[in-house]
Amino acid sequence: MSTQLTGPEDLTAKAxxxxxxxxxxxxxxxxxxxxxxxxxRAGVSPALVIHHFGSKQGVVDAISTWIVEYLHRNxxxxxxxxxxxxxxxRRLVRFExxxxxxxxxxxxxxxxxxxxxxxxxxxxxxxVDLSAEExxxxxxxxxxxxxxxxxxxxxxxxxxxxAPVLLGPLLEHALDVDFDDERSWTRWRDAESELLTSALxxxxxxxxx
Amino acid sequence: MSTQLTGPEDLTAKAxxxxxxxxxxxxxxxxxxxxxxxxxRAGVSPALVIHHFGSKQGVVDAISTWIVEYLHRNxxxxxxxxxxxxxxxRRLVRFExxxxxxxxxxxxxxxxxxxxxxxxxxxxxxxVDLSAEExxxxxxxxxxxxxxxxxxxxxxxxxxxxAPVLLGPLLEHALDVDFDDERSWTRWRDAESELLTSALxxxxxxxxx
DNA sequence: CCCTATGCTGAACATTCGTTCAGCTGGCTG
DNA sequence: CAGCCAGCTGAACGAATGTTCAGCATAGGG
Numbered sequence: 001m002s003t004q005l006t007g008p009e010d011l012t013a014k015a016x017x018x019x020x021x022x023x024x025x026x027x028x029x030x031x032x033x034x035x036x037x038x039x040x041r042a043g044v045s046p047a048l049v050i051h052h053f054g055s056k057q058g059v060v061d062a063i064s065t066w067i068v069e070y071l072h073r074n075x076x077x078x079x080x081x082x083x084x085x086x087x088x089x090r091r092l093v094r095f096e097x098x099x100x101x102x103x104x105x106x107x108x109x110x111x112x113x114x115x116x117x118x119x120x121x122x123x124x125x126x127x128v129d130l131s132a133e134e135x136x137x138x139x140x141x142x143x144x145x146x147x148x149x150x151x152x153x154x155x156x157x158x159x160x161x162x163a164p165v166l167l168g169p170l171l172e173h174a175l176d177v178d179f180d181d182e183r184s185w186t187r188w189r190d191a192e193s194e195l196l197t198s199a200l201x202x203x204x205x206x207x208x209x
Numbered sequence: 210m211s212t213q214l215t216g217p218e219d220l221t222a223k224a225x226x227x228x229x230x231x232x233x234x235x236x237x238x239x240x241x242x243x244x245x246x247x248x249x250r251a252g253v254s255p256a257l258v259i260h261h262f263g264s265k266q267g268v269v270d271a272i273s274t275w276i277v278e279y280l281h282r283n284x285x286x287x288x289x290x291x292x293x294x295x296x297x298x299r300r301l302v303r304f305e306x307x308x309x310x311x312x313x314x315x316x317x318x319x320x321x322x323x324x325x326x327x328x329x330x331x332x333x334x335x336x337v338d339l340s341a342e343e344x345x346x347x348x349x350x351x352x353x354x355x356x357x358x359x360x361x362x363x364x365x366x367x368x369x370x371x372a373p374v375l376l377g378p379l380l381e382h383a384l385d386v387d388f389d390d391e392r393s394w395t396r397w398r399d400a401e402s403e404l405l406t407s408a409l410x411x412x413x414x415x416x417x418x
Numbered sequence: 419c420c421c422t423a424t425g426c427t428g429a430a431c432a433t434t435c436g437t438t439c440a441g442c443t444g445g446c447t448g
Numbered sequence: 449c450a451g452c453c454a455g456c457t458g459a460a461c462g463a464a465t466g467t468t469c470a471g472c473a474t475a476g477g478g
């Protein structure tokens with residue numbers, strides 16, 4: 001079980017093309033990524049890109065399934081076995097580690113989720129499923145108070161947890177932090193913990209700003 | 210003070226071009242929007258688009274400043290005067306109304322914020338500023354408990370409040386809701402209110418999933 | 419040794435892009 | 449009425465795009 005995307009033996013031209021396309025898509029988006037740019041970055045002719053993947057869309061699809069499979073390989077195994085109450089936390093920690101270790105993975109996932117691609121939508125939905133299950137388990141254990149709308153609150157937990165990835169540049173600019181720095185993550189985590197363990201508005205009325 | 214983007218007298222060709230470009234950018238993004246598509250949607254020749262705005266980038270910039278100015282005109286006035294503790298709430302409500310009334314405004318703002326455009330980054334930063342000010346005021350009033358990291362928690366409030374816009378498609382798919390329906394908004398608001406007025410994890414340790 | 423399959427390239431293709439330009443129109447000013 | 453200017457168009461341009469294709473090299477099996 002490795003968080004590495006490529007082993008050293010995977011440096012065939014096809015793999016280099018895939019890696020180059022991944023980086024370019026993460027940086028610029030699908031539409032702004034050209035076949036020639038992919039080829040140049042991979043040190044290869046544009047024709048070879050088409051030769052291996054059929055078309056530009058073929059490269060894009062290959063990257064998508066490749067990343068989705070990679071994400072699942074590194075997170076799914078955490079869901080089964082052990083204490084389910086800790087499953088989501090392990091999943092988040094693992095995800096953070098992957099984002100930290102694989103350059104541009106965060107940017108790519110952000111695009112995948114926010115471009116409304118079906119892969120991204122499904123992946124997020126499954127994460128909400130898991131978050132809701134875990135929250136329900138905590139309720140049964142008496143470690144969380146009952147929720148009127150459990151699934152919505154589970155989604156909020158997920159959003160707050162994923163915010164440094166989902167909304168990375170936005171938060172970095174607004175908070176003057178840099179999520180390449182580990183301390184920025186822990187600062188966010190601490191604030192998140194405080195928000196969830198201590199009611200921000202202990203008073204009564206639904207008066208949310 | 211109107212939330213309308215265009216009055217009926219504003220239907221010059223230039224205005225139609227701007228509107229068409231706005232819709233296309235909101236739907237497909239800047240890069241996938243072509244001058245010819247803008248022209249066709251506005252019922253105009255491609256040359257006229259260039260004639261009025263100088264270049265495609267000119268159209269994009271015009272839209273950006275147009276929307277940013279529109280957002281400010283409809284939210285800034287709410288900040289001054291009256292009870293500052295209610296300013297952000299009024300701002301959020303007004304924003305929701307604008308998004309509901311102006312088609313594709315939500316999609317456009319989502320792109321503006323998430324594409325990392327400077328306009329979007331600055332706008333979000335200012336929103337965090339306001340959110341932090343308002344939270345500080347609530348603390349002084351005793352309506353909110355003290356925060357260790359006030360600005361981070363203010364950002365979290367903003368993220369939760371803007372989530373239906375920022376992460377619209379993601380949430381709609383994960384929660385099986387449709388934010389065109391008013392009830393989906395109130396459901397989200399209710400859950401948000403519950404999360405903020407009643408600690409989710411009343412227990413001790415920082416054990417956030 | 420030949421011969422085929424594989425990996426790969428350079429040149430070219432048609433298409434689409436943003437942009438330019440000469441010129442048409444209609445209404446206002448002098 | 450003459451002149452003119454802003455609004456607007458059709459046709460064309462060069463550049464860039466995704467894709468095709470004939471052909472090069474090389475390694476492996478008969």
